[in-house]
Amino acid sequence: MEEELYYKEITPSGFGIAIKIKEVLFSEYSKYQKVEILESDSKLGKILTLDDLMMATEGDEYFYHEMIAHIPMMNHPCPKTVLVIGGGDGGTVREVLKHKTVEKVVLCEIDEMVIDVSKKYLPTISCGLDDPKVEIKIEDAIEYIKDKKDMFDIILIDSTDPMGPGVGLFTEEFYKNVMDSLKEGGIMVAQSESPVANEDEIKHMYRLLKKVFPIVSSYTSPIPTYPGGYWAWAFCSKTVEPLSYIDEERCEEITKQCKIYNKDYHMARFAIPTFLNDLTNNLN
Amino acid sequence: MVDEQNYYREITPSGFGIAIKIKDILFSTQSKYQKIEVLESESSLGKILTLNDLMFLTEGDAYHYHEMIVHVPMLSHKNPKNVLIIGGGTGATAKEVLKHKTVEKVVVVDIDEVVVDTCKKYLPEVAGCLDDEKVTVKIMDAFDYIKESDINFDVIIITSPDPLGPGVGEYTSEVYQNLKRLLNTDGIIVMQSESPVANEQKSKILYESLLKNFEIVKTYSSPVPTYPGSCWVWVFCSDSVNPLDNYDEQRYEEITKNCKLFTKEYAEKRLEQETLLDDLL
Numbered sequence: 001m002e003e004e005l006y007y008k009e010i011t012p013s014g015f016g017i018a019i020k021i022k023e024v025l026f027s028e029y030s031k032y033q034k035v036e037i038l039e040s041d042s043k044l045g046k047i048l049t050l051d052d053l054m055m056a057t058e059g060d061e062y063f064y065h066e067m068i069a070h071i072p073m074m075n076h077p078c079p080k081t082v083l084v085i086g087g088g089d090g091g092t093v094r095e096v097l098k099h100k101t102v103e104k105v106v107l108c109e110i111d112e113m114v115i116d117v118s119k120k121y122l123p124t125i126s127c128g129l130d131d132p133k134v135e136i137k138i139e140d141a142i143e144y145i146k147d148k149k150d151m152f153d154i155i156l157i158d159s160t161d162p163m164g165p166g167v168g169l170f171t172e173e174f175y176k177n178v179m180d181s182l183k184e185g186g187i188m189v190a191q192s193e194s195p196v197a198n199e200d201e202i203k204h205m206y207r208l209l210k211k212v213f214p215i216v217s218s219y220t221s222p223i224p225t226y227p228g229g230y231w232a233w234a235f236c237s238k239t240v241e242p243l244s245y246i247d248e249e250r251c252e253e254i255t256k257q258c259k260i261y262n263k264d265y266h267m268a269r270f271a272i273p274t275f276l277n278d279l280t281n282n283l284n
Numbered sequence: 285m286v287d288e289q290n291y292y293r294e295i296t297p298s299g300f301g302i303a304i305k306i307k308d309i310l311f312s313t314q315s316k317y318q319k320i321e322v323l324e325s326e327s328s329l330g331k332i333l334t335l336n337d338l339m340f341l342t343e344g345d346a347y348h349y350h351e352m353i354v355h356v357p358m359l360s361h362k363n364p365k366n367v368l369i370i371g372g373g374t375g376a377t378a379k380e381v382l383k384h385k386t387v388e389k390v391v392v393v394d395i396d397e398v399v400v401d402t403c404k405k406y407l408p409e410v411a412g413c414l415d416d417e418k419v420t421v422k423i424m425d426a427f428d429y430i431k432e433s434d435i436n437f438d439v440i441i442i443t444s445p446d447p448l449g450p451g452v453g454e455y456t457s458e459v460y461q462n463l464k465r466l467l468n469t470d471g472i473i474v475m476q477s478e479s480p481v482a483n484e485q486k487s488k489i490l491y492e493s494l495l496k497n498f499e500i501v502k503t504y505s506s507p508v509p510t511y512p513g514s515c516w517v518w519v520f521c522s523d524s525v526n527p528l529d530n531y532d533e534q535r536y537e538e539i540t541k542n543c544k545l546f547t548k549e550y551a552e553k554r555l556e557q558e559t560l561l562d563d564l565l
Binding site for chain 2: 004006008009010012013014015016017018019020040041042043044059060196197220222223224225228229230264265267268269271272273274275
C-alpha cells in the first residue's frame with residue numbers, strides 16, 4: 001500500500017488494475033503469506049489480497065466464483081462429493097452448496113488465517129463455510145490428496161498464482177493424484193490464470209495437464225478486478241467432455257441464484273479466442 | 285492521469301480501475317476539443333493513446349476492441365462495400381475494416397485533426413491505414429457529416445464515446461433519421477455501449493432509444509483488458525439483417541486468419557450469451 005491509498009497491481013506483461021482504498025482493515029503475515037483486507041471507497045466493498053495479489057472483492061467476486069463452480073458442477077449428472085483446494089475465502093464453497101445434489105464439500109486450505117479473516121471481514125463470501133455439509137481441512141493439499149482414491153465427483157483447484165504457497169499445486173505429480181482422487185465420471189477444474197497477462201504460466205500449466213488428463217479444455221470469462229480483465233480455467237477429466245451434459249431443470253435452479261451464470265452463458269464459455277486456443281494447444 | 289510514480293491510472297466512479305506502468309509521456313497537448321496524450325508503457329502494451337485522461341487504446345491490446353466492433357457487422361453483411369466510421373481518427377477501426385476484400389470505400393469522420401495527426405506520428409502501425417487509397421478522412425463534426433453526406437453505406441460503425449451528441453444514448457431523433465437515411469436497406473449500424481459493469485444506467489438509456497429506432501437490436505460483449513471493468517459491450521442494429529446472417533465460409537476463414545481473437549464460433553457465442561439487454565430493460 002502506498003500513501004495515497006490506491007491498491008495497484010501490475011503484471012509483468014503490463015496489464016494492471018487500480019482501486020481507490022479508504023482503509024487497510026487487516027494486514028498480517030501468516031506462516032505462508034501476507035494477508036490483507038482493504039476497504040475500497042466504492043461498491044467493490046472489501047477486498048482480500050494475498051502477497052499483494054488480488055484474490056476477491058465483495059463487489060465482483062461472483063464473476064470468478066460462479067465460473068469456477070457451476071461450469072463443472074452442471075456438467076456432472078449428480079455431483080455429491082466435492083473437494084475445493086485453496087479457496088479459503090469460501091466463495092467457491094458457497095457456490096458449490098447451491099447444488100442440491102451435494103452431500104459433502106471438503107475445503108482443503110493450507111492457511112487458516114485466510115479462512116479466519118474471511119469469516120470475520122467477508123461474511124457474504126465466507127457464509128458457506130459453517131454449513132454442516134462442509135468439512136474444513138487446514139493442510140497442504142499436496143499431502144491431503146495422496147491417499148484419496150476415487151473419492152470426489154468434482155475437484156476445484158481455487159489456488160493462488162503459481163508462486164508462493166501455491167506453487168506445488170502446479171506440478172505433474174499433483175495433477176496425477178488429483179485425477180486418481182476423482183470418481184468415475186469426475187471432473188477437475190483449476191483456475192489457469194489470465195489469458196493475456198500470464199502466457200508462459202498458461203503454457204506451462206496446460207503442458208502438464210495434458211500429460212495427465214485425457215481431456216483438457218479451457219474456458220474463459222471476464223473478471224473486472226483481475227489484471228488483464230479476464231480469466232481462464234482448465235476443465236479436465238478422464239472421460240467427460242465439456243458441454244457433454246446439462247440438466248435443464250438444475251440449470252434453471254442455479255441460474256435463479258446467480259448474477260452471471262445461465263445456460264447460454266455456460267455454452268458460450270468454451271468458444272475461446274484464437275490466441276488462447278493457440279496458447280493451450282500448440283505446446284511443443 | 286499519470287501519477288507521481290509513473291503509473292497511468294484510471295478509475296470509474298463505480299470503483300473499477302486500471303493501472304499501467306509508464307516509461308515516458310511521448311506527447312501531451314490540449315487540442316481545440318480535448319486533451320490528447322501518447323504514453324509509452326514499459327511493457328508489451330506498447331504505446332498508449334488517452335483522450336481527456338481516458339484510455340482510448342494501447343498498441344498491445346487494441347485488437348480486443350476493434351476485432352469485435354468491426355468483424356461482427358462486416359461479416360453479417362453479404363457484400364459490404366461502403367463503410368462509415370464515426371469517431372475513428374486513430375485508424376484502429378479502419379485497419380480492421382480494410383481486412384475485408386469487398387470494401388471499396390471507407391469514410392472516417394473525426395472532429396479532431398490533432399488525434400489523426402498524433403496517431404499517424406506515434407502509432408503508425410494503427411493509423412497508417414488512414415493513408416490507404418480506399419480511405420477518406422473527414423475532419424468535421426460527425427453530426428454535420430451525417431446531415432450533409434449523400435453516400436449510401438452498408439455498414440456504419442460508431443466507435444468513439446459520444447460523437448453525436450452530449451453523450452451515449454442521448455441521440456436526437458434527427459441523428460437517427462440521418463443515420464438511417466445514409467444506411468442502405470440491408471445496412472448495419474454497430475456502436476460501442478460502454479462497460480456493462482461500470483455504466484449500467486447509460487447503457488439502459490441507449491438500448492431503449494435503439495429499440496425504438498431499429499427492428500433488430502442485439503448486444504454482444506467481450507473482454508477488453510485495458511478498459512476499467514474489462515467487459516465491454518457493442519450493439520448491433522439493423523432493420524433487416526440479424527447478426528452473423530449471410531454466412532460465407534471463405535470470408536470467415538480469411539478474416540479469422542488475420543485476427544488474434546475473432547472466430548465465427550467466438551462471435552456467435554458472444555451474441556448468444558448476452559442476456560444483458562433483456563436484464564437491463
